[in-house]
Amino acid sequence: MQNDERLICLLSGIAAGTVAGLLLAPLAGKETRKRLNRYMDRRMERCEELLDSSLTKGARLAGDLKERVQDTIGDAADTARKVTETVIDRAKDVAHEAGKTIVKGGKRLQQV
Numbered sequence: 001m002q003n004d005e006r007l008i009c010l011l012s013g014i015a016a017g018t019v020a021g022l023l024l025a026p027l028a029g030k031e032t033r034k035r036l037n038r039y040m041d042r043r044m045e046r047c048e049e050l051l052d053s054s055l056t057k058g059a060r061l062a063g064d065l066k067e068r069v070q071d072t073i074g075d076a077a078d079t080a081r082k083v084t085e086t087v088i089d090r091a092k093d094v095a096h097e098a099g100k101t102i103v104k105g106g107k108r109l110q111q112v
Contacts, residue, residue, distance in 0.1 A: 007050075014043060 018036065 011047075 018039070
């Protein structure tokens, strides 16, 4: 079960408990409403605290993820540069060897 579903279940349980308490309460209607209002105010404050905490945590996680993605992109770019340099160096080596082979071939043709 995800956290959102757990929160919904928790709030539903709180609401069900409140309704049951109202139905079974021995207090007068005015006193019950007063208590219920205080209770709901406290619950609302707690929900706001949870929301603020969740938003803060979400922003922190998003920032961490962004940093990790940027690091990964940077690492990939570095690797691509190294591979490119290696390919260029190898291509130069091959071209140099090909040039030497052509020179040798030219000398052989001159000898014939």
